[in-house]
Amino acid sequence: LTPGDSKQLQRLCLTEDKYLSKNLGESKSPMFLPVCVTYLTIFIVGVLGNSLTCSVILRYRVMQTPTNYYLLSLAASDLLVLLLGMPLEIYEMWQNYPFLLGEGGCYFKTFLFETVCFASILNVTALSVERYVAVVHPLKVKHLTTRAHVKRVILMLWGLSMLCALPNTSLHGIEVLPPQFGRQFPRSAICHLVKPIWMYNLIILISTLVFFLLPMLIISVLYLLIGLRLRRERVLTTRLSKRNVQVTKMLCVLVVVFGLCWAPFHIDRLMWSYINISYEQHRRIFEHVHVISGVLFYLSSAVNPILYNLMSTRFREMFSHITCYSNSWREHSRSFQMTPRSTLREKTSQSNKTTSGAF
Secondary structure: OOHHHHHHHHHHHOOHHHHHHHHHOOOOOOOHHHHHHHHHHHHHHHHHHHHHHHHHHHHOHHHOOHHHHHHHHHHHHHHHHHHHHHHHHHHHHHOOOOOOOHHHHHHHHHHHHHHHHHHHHHHHHHHHHHHHHHHHOHHHHHHHOOHHHHHHHHHHHHHHHHHHHHHHHHOEEEEOOOOEOOEOOHHHOEEEEOOOHHHHHHHHHHHHHHHHHHHHHHHHHHHHHHHHHHHHOOOOOOHHHHHHHHHHHHHHHHHHHHHHHHHHHHHHHHHHHHOOOOOHHHHHHHHHHHHHHHHHHHHHHHHHHHHHHHHOHHHHHHHHHHOOOOOHHHHHHHHHOOOHHHHHHHHHHHHHOOOOOOO
């Protein structure tokens, strides 16, 4: 027998489970338990927090500012990731193969993650542009940041995200191990890259540049200009101006956290594309980066409501309002109408239709 025939016979003698394990790795990820516990914690915090964010913006008219519409869109994106994306990933960690959702499920999974990835960065970028216009060029706010205009922008951002998600989605599909000695391996079905890898590498490189590095550069420049403007205008006497500064500071922190959480995700994709992970050392580094990037990716979907609660007095009040079900809620709600902030809201209710400073 030739060495090739000998190897073929050895493969033939393997059980199906051992053959699949030899070619695809372990069916259950060795990191399943600790990662699953972490993911579930993020899931609970993220779903509750983002649901509260959506509720307070949709329920209270005073919260329906252009700035908060972008935050609503971002919260919707985060909920999609947590409710649809995370369960799929947990299931795949528990059972890497076979992929039971078929070709359509594979397309949906890839399309979902790509769309949310693009929509999140575009929403954060648009939010930063809105802040820049509101602070540096306030006279342009009336026609650039009306509610109707912001809604149109958000719809365009989601449409663009879906369109840009199609190329990578089209490269994926169901892949199975080739037959050996007439044996089929349907249990080896995985959702994987099925087109030439150079196409995937090119798409990942372009998406990292266009949908992460370039937006983060633009956002950094915008907040630098905002900071310089606020530094020149040290005397902010009105409450509305102070709130404007509070909004800007909070959104700046949000952008920094967003960048830190999403950078490992893009590094992970670039490593898979351009580094030969067949080497043991490279593979170990990639495995650690992959786990860290996954945790931070989902953490970014849960951390925003925490930031709102810590840094925005208005969001903090609204969160407490919407979670209070005692009889005192009605009394507190009535007294809320008589506070100076409510008086300010009444005076500026018309301007709130065009400006985004009230937060």
